[in-house]
Amino acid sequence: xxxxxxxxxxxxxxxxxxxxxxxxxxxxxxxxxxxxxxxxxxxxxxxxxxxxxxxxxxxxxxxxxxxxxxxxxxxxxxxxxxxxxxxxxxxxxxxxxxxxxxxxxxxxxxxxxxxxxxxxxxxxxxxxxxxxxxxxxxxxxxxxxxxxxxxxxxxxxxxxxxxxxxxxxxxxxxxxxxxxxxxxxxxxxxxxxxxxxxxxxxxxxxxxxxxxxxxxxxxxxxxxxxxxxxxxxxxxxxxxxxxxxxxxxxxxxxxxxxxxxxxxxxxxxxxxxxxxxxxxxxxxxxxxxxxxxxxxxxxxxxxxxxxxxxxxxxxxxxxxxxxxxxxxxxxxxxxxxxxxxxxxxxxxxxxxxxxxxxxxxxxxxxxxxxxxxxxxxxxxxxxxxxxxxxxxxxxx
Ligand SMILES: Cc1ncc(COP(=O)(O)O)c(C=O)c1O
Numbered sequence: 001x002x003x004x005x006x007x008x009x010x011x012x013x014x015x016x017x018x019x020x021x022x023x024x025x026x027x028x029x030x031x032x033x034x035x036x037x038x039x040x041x042x043x044x045x046x047x048x049x050x051x052x053x054x055x056x057x058x059x060x061x062x063x064x065x066x067x068x069x070x071x072x073x074x075x076x077x078x079x080x081x082x083x084x085x086x087x088x089x090x091x092x093x094x095x096x097x098x099x100x101x102x103x104x105x106x107x108x109x110x111x112x113x114x115x116x117x118x119x120x121x122x123x124x125x126x127x128x129x130x131x132x133x134x135x136x137x138x139x140x141x142x143x144x145x146x147x148x149x150x151x152x153x154x155x156x157x158x159x160x161x162x163x164x165x166x167x168x169x170x171x172x173x174x175x176x177x178x179x180x181x182x183x184x185x186x187x188x189x190x191x192x193x194x195x196x197x198x199x200x201x202x203x204x205x206x207x208x209x210x211x212x213x214x215x216x217x218x219x220x221x222x223x224x225x226x227x228x229x230x231x232x233x234x235x236x237x238x239x240x241x242x243x244x245x246x247x248x249x250x251x252x253x254x255x256x257x258x259x260x261x262x263x264x265x266x267x268x269x270x271x272x273x274x275x276x277x278x279x280x281x282x283x284x285x286x287x288x289x290x291x292x293x294x295x296x297x298x299x300x301x302x303x304x305x306x307x308x309x310x311x312x313x314x315x316x317x318x319x320x321x322x323x324x325x326x327x328x329x330x331x332x333x334x335x336x337x338x339x340x341x342x343x344x345x346x347x348x349x350x351x352x353x354x355x356x357x358x359x360x361x362x363x364x365x366x367x368x369x370x371x372x373x374x375x376x377x378x379x380x381x382x383x384x385x386x387x388x389x390x391x392x393x394x395x396x
Contacts, residue, residue, distance in 0.1 A: 001389070002389070003192075003391065006085045006392045007294070007324060007390075007393070008036040008324050008328065008385075008386055008389035008393060009327075009328065010311055010328050010386055012328060012329045012330070012382055012384050013278075013310050014329070015186055015329035015330070015376075016329065016330045016331060016370055016379050016382065016383070017301050017331045017332075017370065018331030018332060018333050018368070018369065018370050019192075019193045019311075019371070019372045019376065020372050021192050021197050021372075022264070022268065022373045022374045023192070023197070023210070023261075024181075025258070027257050027260045027261065029256060029259050030256040030259065030260050031256050033256065034252045034253045034254060034256040036188040038301060039251060039252055040251060040252060041228075041234075041252065041270070042220065042221045042249045042250065042251060042252070042253045043228065043232075043251075043252045043378040044250035044252070045253075045255035045259065046064050046250045046252055046255040046258045047080065047249065047364070048110055048255065048259065049064055049198075049250070049255035049256075049258045049259050049262070050062045050063060050064045050203070052207070052261065052262055053203055053258075055364065056178075056206065056262060056265065057179075057180035057181065057205055058177075058178060058180070058181065059180045059181040059186075059207060060181075060206070060207045060209065060212075061205065061206050061207065061208070061209055061211075062152065062180075062203055062205045062212075063203065063204045063206075063212055063214030063215045063216050063219065064202070064203050064250035064255060064258075065203065065204060065215075065219055065248050065250060066200065066201065066202065066204070066219075066247075066248045066249060066250060067096075067189065067191065067200050067202045067248075068096060068165070068167045068187050068188060068190075068191065068202035069096035069099070069100065069202070070191030070202060070219075070246070070248040070360075071187040071188075071202040071203065071204045071215075071248075072096060072097060072100035072137070072163070072187050073099075073100040073104065074189060074204070074215055074218055074219060074246065074248055074385075075100075075163050075185045075204050076100055076104045076106070076135065076163065077104060077108075077183075077201060077218060077309065078100065078185075078211055078214040078215050078271045079134075079135060079161050079163065079184070079211075080134075081101075081104045081106050081120070081134055081161075081317065082104055082105050082106060082211065082323075083105040083106065083135075084106075084132065085104075085106040085107070085132060085134040085135070085136065086107045086108075086109050086132040086133045087101040087104075087106050087107070087108055087109065087133070087134065087135045087136065087137060088109045088110075088111050088120075088125055088128045088129070088135075088136045088137070088160075089108060089109070089110065089111070089134060089136070089137040089139070089165075089305065089339075090110070090111060090112070090113050090120040090121075090128070090137075090138075090139055090141075090359070091110040091112075091113075091115065091338040091339045091340050091349070091352065091356050091359045092118065092141065092336060092338055092339075092359045092362065092363070093137075093139045093141065093165065093336060094167065094336055095129075095339065095342065095371050096167075097137055097139060097165050097339075097352075098339045098345065100137075103135070106134070106135075106289065107132075107358055108339075108348075109128050109130075109220060109299070109352070110339060110340060110349060110352035110355065110356065111124040111125050111127070111128040111352075111355065111356075112355055112356050112357065112358045113122040113356075113358050113362060114146065114147065114358070115293075115296060115358050115361070115362055116293045116295065116333055117144045117145065117146055117147065117293055118141035118142050118144060118146075118293075118362070119138055119139055119140055119144070119145070119146020119147065119148075119297065120136070120137075120138045120139060120143055120146050120151065120200050120232075121147075122154060123359070124355065125138075125151055125154060125155075126154050127160055127355075128355070129154075129160070133158065133160050134161060135160060135161040135163055135252070136151060136155055136160055136161070136162055136163075136164070137163050137164070137165050138151050138162065138165070138168075138183070138208050139164075139168075139181060140164065140165070140166045140168060140169035140172060140343065141168060141304075142168055142292065142301035142302075142303055142304035142305075142306055142368075143168050143195070143272075143300050143302045143304060144169075144292070144293065144294065144295070144296045144298055144300045144301075144334065145169060145172050145173070145174045145179055145302030146301075148162075148164065148179070148182045149174065149175055149182070149330050150195065150357045152182060152183060153381070153385070161183075161184045162182075162183030162184050162185075163183060163184060163185050163186070163187065164179065164182065164183045164185070164186040164187065165187055166179050166180070166186050166187060166188050167188060167189035167194065167202075167290050168189075168194065168195070168301065168303040168304065169188075169189075169195070169301050169303065170188050170190075170194065170196055170301060171195055171196040171265055171269045171298055171299075171301045172298070172300060172301035173298070173299035174297060174298060174299075175297050176246065176299070180212075181205065181207055182377045183207065184206065184211070185204055185206040185211060185215075186204070186205045186206070186210065187202060187203070187204050187205075188202055188203040188204075188205070189201075190202060190203065190254075190258055190295040191203050191260075194303065195265065195268065195269065195272075195303050196258065196261035196262060196264070196265050196268065196341070197257070197258075197261055198250065198254035198257050198258040198261070199253065199254055199257065200248075200254070201209060201250050201254050201258060208267060214243075216244035216247060217242065217243050218243060218248070218266055219245065219246060219247075219248040219249045220240055220247075220248075220249050221241060221243065221246070221247060222241045222243035222244055222245035222378050223239050223240070223241055223242075223245075223389070224239055224240045224242055227239035230366060235328040238342065244273065257325050267373070268373040269283075269301055269302065270294065270302075271373040271375075272302040272303075272371055272373060273300070273302050273369055275302075275375055275380050276292070276300070276302045276305050277393055278294075278380055278384070279282075279305055279369065279371075279380070279383070279384065282384040282387075282388060283307065283384075283387065283388070286388065286391050286392075286395075287313050287314075287394060287395055288305070288309060288310040288312070288313025288391070289307060289308070289309060289310075289314075289391065290308035290309075290310075290365070291307065292305060292306050292307070300363050302371060303371075304335055304364050304365070304368045304371060305368060305369045305371040306335065307321075307366070307367055307369065307387070308362065308365040308366055308367075309365050309367065309391070310365065311322060311364070311365070312396075313395060313396060314391055314394045314395055314396070315394040315395070315396055316367060317344075317364070317365065318334070318364075318365055318367040318396055320390070320394055321367055321387065321390050321391065321394075322367055323385055324386055324389075324390035325369075325383075325387075325390075328382075330362070330370060330386055331370055332367055332368060332369055332370070333367075333368045334363075334366055334367060334368065335366065335368050336363075337363070338356065338359050338360070339364050340352055340353060340356070341363075366368055369387070370382055370383060
């Protein structure tokens, strides 16, 4: 339906947020139980959550941390990355991927993305390697895995460490194997909008026990193994600080929430996939629209549903669609503003601009639509009505 100005109008009585976490009574009871126990910080629930995540992802070691941002930084530190080192990463990511490198004192080197899967392009990675390159951070954007196997092969040829940023991709898989055990380490986010949530929280997985022990140690002020129990009934006051670390561990209330969410992870992903398939079917034939890619080797976690709109075909491009969604009380977003566009990094990032044509093009066209497990079928149909209505009116 169009309003008197010729704009798409569907008269929703409530707004549809871009994302709403699905937290129910089971999560509330689990957290309440922890609060009643009196143990409010790092403790048995965090350990149980780490083990449960390791089993779910089928990886030997999983260390829960305060956030993915903390985990990215901590992992680079544990890898020994520091001043004089270069770390390659895509510009199409969240700022935390970059600041992890900068706060270690290393030099970030931005490389272009592969528009088919939105992750780091292996060829662009290879071109960016210098003798100073010590690590690479492939990002699995939107829930679709990047070409991680090729990246690992190239990294292996140059002795480069691979730390995957899988903030969006809990449950995603490559050739049937879940992300979490491909690189030297993988970092997930459990922020409120992610595939599963602990409110704020993250996880580092690795097959390397030594690395996991180091991460564990550094995440808790470098205090020795049992120091966390020192206020428990079996604890004792003496502990030793054996490394100078950080306060980056998760707490038991968050872990209790995470344990329930973990049990719902497959169902969440199935519902997100169902919604994404409905969107794909509805938008497939619209001119000037590129649907999200899905490689036959990949299992998409569908954290985000990103459409790309060609502004030469669609009047106003993605900004026009965002205006129409907002006018109809439907949330949307853009993932992401490239790193080198942010004022705090624009000056340093400028040297990479000529290397990032795919990133610039994608950024000018991308819009993320609402996608979360609790979306009603009627919400999905409302999004479809506004998107198809808006684009039909705007097609040149
Ligand atoms: C790609 C990416 N990396 C890292 C992060 C940081 O995650 P967290 O909020 O858990 O620190 C985010 C968060 O949005 C992200 O999107």
